[in-house]
Amino acid sequence: MTIEERKSYFVEVGKFLSLFGDNSSDSIKITPQNERFFNELNDKIDQAIHYNGWFTRENVIFSLQQWSKALTPNNLETWLKPYTFNQEKQKTVAIVMAGNIPLVGFHDFISVLISGHNVLVKQSSNDKQLLPVIASFLIDIAPEFKNRIKFTEDKLGSFDAVIATGSDNTARYFEYYFKGKPSIIRKNRNSVAILTGKESTTELEALGEDIFRYFGLGCRNVSKLYVPENYNFDDFFKAIYSWKNLLNSAKYTNNYDYNKAVYLMSEFKLLENGFLILKEDEGFGSPIATLFYEKYQNKAQLQKNLKEHQDKLQCVVGNETEVGFGQTQHPRLWEYADGVDTLQFLEKI
Structure with a gap:
């Protein structure tokens, strides 16, 4: 699977997510191919709201809308242009996700896959309903991803590198537990x-x-x-x-x-x-x-x-800073958490 193919698949993911909310294009409609996933994700939104009292439909839809706006051909091209990924250097990257807001680990998920690696996902119990549906949609349009995406609720097994997000306390645990692996460990910010x-x-x-x-x-x-x-x-x-x-x-x-x-x-x-x-x-x-x-x-x-x-x-x-008022919840693909370049990390492992 080439980088151009992977980009095209994530553009389709963006189009699919645009079906939720009021930002969908007239040219993007619910089709027999995506209707099952649309209905399933809609149901999972309700489940997520029921399970996590901090999740609301408005906020979940807001998150889906932001990702639909991010996953465009121009954005993906700008994001990926500085990097060269070795197609033969395929590794398995474990992601330990937080669950404080809806789909908070989605950037790491797409970063691993679009860089050509396999992903092993351990979700937070606070946010485990939404991402598997999006992953299933991705596999449906690109079956090559089937063997590249794995979710687990057990102890992490075989992997080559890890991206883990948590509190300052859990970060100390992560640093000890993953000390033998290339890693990005995120703390409180x-x-x-x-x-x-x-x-x-x-x-x-x-x-x-x-x-x-x-x-x-x-x-x-x-x-x-x-x-x-x-x-x-x-x-x-x-x-x-x-x-x-x-x-x-x-x-x-x-x-x-x-x-x-x-x-x-x-x-x-x-x-x-x-x-x-x-x-x-x-x-x-x-x-x-x-x-x-x-x-x-x-x-x-x-x-x-x-x-x-x-x-x-x-x-x-602020008015004299890199992030303007009202922009914090609209990060661009190349604005990395903690200022750590995730794709550069994935390029070198």
Whole structure:
């Protein structure tokens, strides 16, 4: 199977995923070939929502839409252009996936396959319904993948390299357990946004997407704001008010109520608007329904702070950064988690 063939198959996957939601092209319809997989994935979405209380249909469909937009011929061409994969150097790469947001391990999955390797997938119990259906669709349109894709719930068996994602604690376990294998081990990361006080209402509304999509559970979700001294949060609170419907989620509301009670009992100074708590804190990993903020005096001091903590940061959002407001949940194929080039790793194993 050539790289051009593999690219064409993932373009078809993108077209299939575009059937979910409102972004499908008039030229892409449900056909007898994809109807079975469409119905099966639709059922699995319901199962995923039932199994994981943090998954909603809106968020799952959002994830599918983002992948459908990513898997286009132009995007795949741009992504793969810098690499040369040895067709005879086929290895088995194990992927230990997280389960914090829907299809969080999909980038690793397609990276392994499109680079010509075999994949051994160990899914998180929190997100195990969706990917097998997409894999089945891929095998249906390209039977060559049948012997290249394996899912397991058991202890990982024979493999040549591993990509594992988890918390800082599980990363230490991964580093010990996989110490004899080429590996990418990902730890906790958070994203931050830099505000100057000159942001437009549109930009602050877009920031709401960065903060609240997936209930803030992703590493690309903004969990902390950097603001200038004497920053007035009124415009920020007004701009994000459309996300008040998060309170319709019992799990989100319970976290909001619990964290607010804990902070008040500890006599922390808080700002809040009825569904989001703002707490001044030097940390990065704010709890659900809470957003940390830290004041900065000047840009030089802020940049020094960010550089000192760059190993803890996934995205830095702002008007003068690489990631604009509202863009954290729309990563391009070549924007790698933790800044580690997955395809370069796969090219060299």
